[in-house]
Amino acid sequence: xxxxxxxxxxxxxxRFVNRDLDLQVxxxxxxxxxxxxxxxxxGESGSGKSVTMRALLRLLPDYARIGGKIRLAGKDVTTMTDxxxxxxxxxxxxxxxxEPMTALDPVFTIGTQISETIVSxxxxxxxEARKRSLELLEMVQIPSAERRxxxxxxELSGGLRQRAMIALALSCRPSLLLADEPTTALDATVQIQxxxxxxxxxxxxxxxxxxxxxxxxxxxxxxxxxxxxxxGRFVETGPVADVIGRPGHPYTAGLxxxxxxxxSRGQLLESIPGGPPDLADLPVGCSFGPRCSQHxxxxxxxxxxxxxxxxxxxxxxxxxxxxxxEAA
Amino acid sequence: xxxxxxxxxxxxxxxxxGVTIVCFSFIHLAPxxxxxxxxxxxxxxxxxxxxxxxxxxxxxxxxxYLKWLMHVAGGDFGxxxxxxxxxxxxxxxxxxxxxxxxxTAITISFALGITLGLLAGFSDRRVTDRSITAxxxxxxxxPHYWLGMVLVVIFAVQFQALPATGMGPAGTHVWDFxxxxxxxxxxxALTLAMIPTGVLxxxxxxxxxxxxxxxxxxxxxxxxxxxxxxxxxxxxNAAPPILAIMGLQFAQLLGGSILVETVFAWPGTGxxxxxxxxxRDLPLLQGTVIVLATFFVLTNLAxxxxxxxxxxxxxxx
Numbered sequence: 001x002x003x004x005x006x007x008x009x010x011x012x013x014x015r016f017v018n019r020d021l022d023l024q025v026x027x028x029x030x031x032x033x034x035x036x037x038x039x040x041x042x043g044e045s046g047s048g049k050s051v052t053m054r055a056l057l058r059l060l061p062d063y064a065r066i067g068g069k070i071r072l073a074g075k076d077v078t079t080m081t082d083x084x085x086x087x088x089x090x091x092x093x094x095x096x097x098x099e100p101m102t103a104l105d106p107v108f109t110i111g112t113q114i115s116e117t118i119v120s121x122x123x124x125x126x127x128e129a130r131k132r133s134l135e136l137l138e139m140v141q142i143p144s145a146e147r148r149x150x151x152x153x154x155e156l157s158g159g160l161r162q163r164a165m166i167a168l169a170l171s172c173r174p175s176l177l178l179a180d181e182p183t184t185a186l187d188a189t190v191q192i193q194x195x196x197x198x199x200x201x202x203x204x205x206x207x208x209x210x211x212x213x214x215x216x217x218x219x220x221x222x223x224x225x226x227x228x229x230x231x232g233r234f235v236e237t238g239p240v241a242d243v244i245g246r247p248g249h250p251y252t253a254g255l256x257x258x259x260x261x262x263x264s265r266g267q268l269l270e271s272i273p274g275g276p277p278d279l280a281d282l283p284v285g286c287s288f289g290p291r292c293s294q295h296x297x298x299x300x301x302x303x304x305x306x307x308x309x310x311x312x313x314x315x316x317x318x319x320x321x322x323x324x325x326e327a328a
Numbered sequence: 329x330x331x332x333x334x335x336x337x338x339x340x341x342x343x344x345x346g347v348t349i350v351c352f353s354f355i356h357l358a359p360x361x362x363x364x365x366x367x368x369x370x371x372x373x374x375x376x377x378x379x380x381x382x383x384x385x386x387x388x389x390x391x392x393y394l395k396w397l398m399h400v401a402g403g404d405f406g407x408x409x410x411x412x413x414x415x416x417x418x419x420x421x422x423x424x425x426x427x428x429x430x431x432t433a434i435t436i437s438f439a440l441g442i443t444l445g446l447l448a449g450f451s452d453r454r455v456t457d458r459s460i461t462a463x464x465x466x467x468x469x470x471p472h473y474w475l476g477m478v479l480v481v482i483f484a485v486q487f488q489a490l491p492a493t494g495m496g497p498a499g500t501h502v503w504d505f506x507x508x509x510x511x512x513x514x515x516x517a518l519t520l521a522m523i524p525t526g527v528l529x530x531x532x533x534x535x536x537x538x539x540x541x542x543x544x545x546x547x548x549x550x551x552x553x554x555x556x557x558x559x560x561x562x563x564x565n566a567a568p569p570i571l572a573i574m575g576l577q578f579a580q581l582l583g584g585s586i587l588v589e590t591v592f593a594w595p596g597t598g599x600x601x602x603x604x605x606x607x608r609d610l611p612l613l614q615g616t617v618i619v620l621a622t623f624f625v626l627t628n629l630a631x632x633x634x635x636x637x638x639x640x641x642x643x644x645x
Contacts, residue, residue, distance in 0.1 A: 094551065103546070
């Protein structure tokens with residue numbers, strides 16, 4: 001079934017509910033991803049990108065309520081039992097976390113942490129799993145891998161730790177790789193190495209990959225498609241070159257203007273006016289409305305729908321920038 | 329590692345000497361002296377001077393202390409002023425009896441405290457967590473001599489199910505581990521177990537809850553590990569600080585409890601210490617304190633070594 005999408009998400013919503021709060025953190029997110037494709041979720045902190053990604057493996061706290069449909073490799077994740085979820089996490093979808101220092105267990109060796117995953121999913125012996133772990137460490141280009149197998153996380157540098165984390169994620173040959181800001185906690189020079197490593201492994205192994213980042217540079221480097229999130233919703237989605245080159249949503253345009261790139265040398269960076277949205281108190285209409293330069297009365301009537309704005313492109317805007325640009 | 333153990337063993341010497349200095353000074357700060365405790369009130373001054381000289385109590389304090397220390401270094405702990413038997417022959421049996429009580433109490437409290445703590449820490453139900461925490465707080469707060477008396481009133485007086493005091497029907501010398509003897513152990517052991525149980529339950533709960541909130545638990549779930557395996561990861565992370573607390577509690581119980589042993593007339597070190605303080609029996613007091621201080625230091629050493637074995641981030645050289 002190579003032509004079936006690895007991930008199919010339709011109208012995903014996540015609410016955080018407990019005694020004193022009820023927040024709609026993700027709202028009406030839909031996308032699908034085929035093997036070998038890389039989707040980048042782009043957005044500020046609190047825009048729901050991480051939650052969206054974690055929802056795919058149901059790695060959310062108990063107070064999260066998931067709505068909509070999530071299908072991984074054809075199976076509905078939202079209705080799975082704990083046992084079924086355990087079988088999916090690892091071999092179907094695997095995750096790389098932002099901070100490898102805190103995401104790895106400090107009192108177990110790297111080798112054990114990788115091996116136990118292989119053992120629990122494939123029922124092989126620890127000896128066999130250790131051999132596989134060694135191959136994995138070599139695959140992610142960790143020098144003197146044999147020795148690192150017996151290292152504890154705190155004995156490795158940040159870059160090596162993240163490589164070990166990647167090896168761990170790849171240990172059961174997942175068809176979907178989820179990377180949650182995998183380079184944010186790293187030095188700038190290491191960031192690009194890790195990025196290139198993930199990119200090349202993704203191509204080599206043909207994994208569908210979802211990348212969460214707030215860094216547009218990272219998105220350009222790795223993604224085929226990008227989806228921009230704002231206040232829990234997709235506001236724009238499309239091929240990465242198109243979205244970055246000619247943004248359709250005013251928010252995307254604002255993000256781009258507030259980012260450093262080659263042409264911005266010598267110019268002042270423009271910031272988006274206003275602050276990030278308060279999820280507990282969203283406006284009735286377009287959630288970006290209050291900060292939008294194109295804002296007009298119709299924007300407050302209701303949340304705009306995602307509308308096609310070009311080849312494989314959608315935007316949640318009544319007056320997408322492309323349309324105005326073409327009209328002018 | 330061996331070097332570390334050796335060095336830690338050597339450290340025990342100054343610690344124990346320090347403990348004895350403090351103890352020695354305190355007993356002389358307190359009013360009263362051993363001579364007036366053994367002699368009748370109308371004893372002549374000459375007799376008192378004579379006895380003082382016999383025990384070396386006429387010398388200045390530092391000299392007294394140093395002389396005592398030299399003897400101890402040679403393995404001679406002196407003679408009890410009250411019983412005129414050697415301190416060693418008084419202390420060793422008492423240590424054995426206290427150890428019996430302490431080990432029973434600590435086994436109960438470790439089993440109970442850890443189980444309750446894990447239950448509370450892993451439970452996502454508020455009720456479980458709250459009621460265990462409440463029990464633990466009560467356990468820590470109840471004065472154990474009071475608890476001991478209440479238990480005696482209930483089980484010994486009301487139900488006449490268990491003996492109230494002493495260490496067995498055959499006196500304190502033979503222990504045959506039959507119910508007759510064991511029944512004497514029940515109430516004091518339960519009483520002593522109460523505080524460590526509460527302390528442990530609370531610390532285990534707190535550590536487990538803290539570890540469970542850490543990011544790596546998400547990774548463990550994310551790689552599809554089964555619950556028992558995740559449990560193992562959490563417990564190994566929570567273990568080092570818990571071990572330290574267990575060590576302290578154990579050492580404390582080994583030291584014997586003056587109050588509990590007095591309430592139950594259990595002839596252990598606490599009982600002995602109480603008697604030695606009351607009569608200003610300096611050699612006996614010092615001898616007991618030295619043994620207890622050694623237990624404390626050795627237990628802590630054992631805990632440190634165990635911690636190193638569990639947590640790779642604690643490397644000691």
